[in-house]
Amino acid sequence: MPLLNQTALVLIALLLAAWTTAAAWAVLAARSRLRRAEASQRQARRLSRMIEESPALPLLVRADGRIEGPSRLAGWFGFDAMPGYLSELDDGERGFDEVQLSQLSDAVRRAQKSGAPFRLALRTRGSNRSLGVRGHLADPQVSAGGAALVWFFDFSDSDDELRRLRGEAAEARADFAGLAGLIEAAPLPMWFRGPDMKLRLVNTAYVRAVGAKSAEDVVARGVELVEPVEGVSAQQAARQAQARKSQLERVVSATIDGQRRAVRVIDLPLGEEGVAGYAVDIEEMEELIRQFRRFRDAQRQMLDTLSAGIAQFDAKRNLVFANQPFLRIFAIPQAWVVDTPPFDRVLDRMRDGGRLPEVRDFPEWRRERQGWFLSREPRDEPWHLNDGTHLRVVGQPMPDGGLLMIFEDRTEQLQLSATRDTLLRTRTATFDNLFESLAVFGPDGKLQLWNRRFAGDWALEETFLATHPRADVLLKRIAGQLKRPAQVGTIGHVIQAATLERKQKTGRLALANGRYLEFAGVPLPDGNGLLTVLDITDAQKAEAALRERNAALVEADAVKTRFIANMSYEFRTPLTSIGGFAELLQAGVAGELPAQAKEYVAAILASVERLGEQIENVLDLSQSEAGTLPLAREPVEIFALLTAVVQERAERIATAGLTLDLRGSASVGTVTGDERRLRRAFGQLVDNAIAATPEGGRILVECVRAKGGALQIVVSDNGRGMDSSALARAMEGLKIAADGKTAERRTGLGLPLVRQLVEAHGGTIELMSEPGQGTAAVVTLP
Known part of the structure; x- marks a missing residue:
């Protein structure tokens, strides 16, 4: 029993040990599997999370149309949860519209059948979400049976940016096109140089300026607009601008359209791309x-x-x-x-x-x-x-x-202004206190100024004159004061002549009260006209008296002239008888006369001759003063006439103990006149010289042609001469006396008669004399 029990106990113990060992192994195995399951779950959750956070979300579309996908993707489609089938992605308000869903369905079906991948761009309803779609046949390990795996990418932000960039690019292209068109149409020559400073682009104005065929021709041949200046070419100037990294501006001369013009050239560096430039024609500005x-x-x-x-x-x-x-x-x-x-x-x-x-x-x-x-x-x-x-x-x-x-x-x-004011006040005072009536009228005929005498003479009120009436209005007011009112227009004509015609006119008027007025219009320097009116009533009366007296004097002068002419005739008749009887006695008709009687007869004949000459002088003088002296007009040899005059007086000259020198020649020519009266005029001058020259004196008679062709005859002597007052009296034919004693004796009517005769021939006579030096008479005949 104990052995059994011991064996049983051992068996039980071994069984328990084995059970314990198995239990322990089972526990350990379970724990290992649990750990692997937890790791798998964690890996799945991590992958699921990564998918949730991924910018691309998958959608598995099976062959029968069923779909599987994360809830986030359902949110992108606008659903709270993922629908079961692909066709359910369009419910009328969410998902895709019919066209887009049809495109997606067709692309998925092709991928399932042929394995062809596809790409699409879709937009969901009711939102601005843009989805990029990439699909291909799913791996069998993922899903067997020909399923398609579709990846959805949310590129809404990228799409907005892309649209913005596309808009900006479009605007940039439009701006570039507009700028290019503007540069092409610009009237200024423009160009662009590459990094090698060679021309790459030029506009039409550049081509026209250099006279080329086209822009391509200019670029190909490298035709420069501006020639080198001081050894610096256009390319070198552009290279300098690029090296300085700032624009370079120059003023040079260039040939544009065949004409030399002053231009301002600007080279503008554009980084490493090159240099742009343009030229501005500044010839007109210069x-x-x-x-x-x-x-x-x-x-x-x-x-x-x-x-x-x-x-x-x-x-x-x-x-x-x-x-x-x-x-x-x-x-x-x-x-x-x-x-x-x-x-x-x-x-x-x-x-x-x-x-x-x-x-x-x-x-x-x-x-x-x-x-x-x-x-x-x-x-x-x-x-x-x-x-x-x-x-x-x-x-x-x-x-x-x-x-x-x-x-x-x-x-x-x-x-000057102060002086002018003083003069104006002086003029006003003088103007108002003159005896004449004065009024100044402007070119427009309005009365500008007047004095008190003007207002008084015409009985005009100051209030009326202060209105500066026109001349026609003023004349109507004064017309009634005239003896003949119709004559008032004469005053208007005088005012018009002074103001508009700038001419001076005068006139006279008689007033109804018996007064007489004389008026005149005088143009003034300032364009106005001055009307002066003077009361000439007293002067008119005195003038009438003077006219009457003058008529009486004219009549008396005519009586005197007739009396002298008559007396000359009456004197000449008995004088001729006396001279004839004396000549008979001298000839011995009455018997032989004793010597003393002969002297008496000779004296009678001389006195008769002298008296006859005086009568002729008186007659010629009276006729000359009356303007009735008859003159012959015939050529007269003047030197021969002077020679005859001198020879006639040779005996008297010798008796007086004088010498006479006659100068001239027949070359002096002739004058047109009355020979008899010219002989009398020069004879009177020689007679006066003989009478005024003391014994031993000298007389000169000279005849020459003066400048201008006039004939000049000088009769001079070296007598005692005369002062200025005596010279004037001699011209009147008076006897000249000095200190109560006779200084010279000249014939009373001689010089006045000579002056009358010379002036009747259009000539002049000038008498010059100085005391102690003698006298000279200068006669000028045309």
């Missing part, structure tokens, strides 16, 4: 600049000729120009202006020279003048200097921000 410079120089030369001082300041308020009057007014040397001093220094210099007005606060006054630069309107103010100079100062702002100051010296003008 010409404008040259014209502006010439205009400025001409303007400054003109400003130098002005009397007003001119100072020009630029936008920086520096003095850039001052004309000569400005330098003279402010005593500023030209060299100081060359330094372009600022505005403040110019004012300080003026103040130091005492050429500014006195002000209390000079800095504030100067700041106010500085404000002129910012003003939009010109400033004008007077400056009164200490030396009495009055300046009108004008500050004219310039468009460029500068200032033009004009200094006009009005000192003389103000003085």
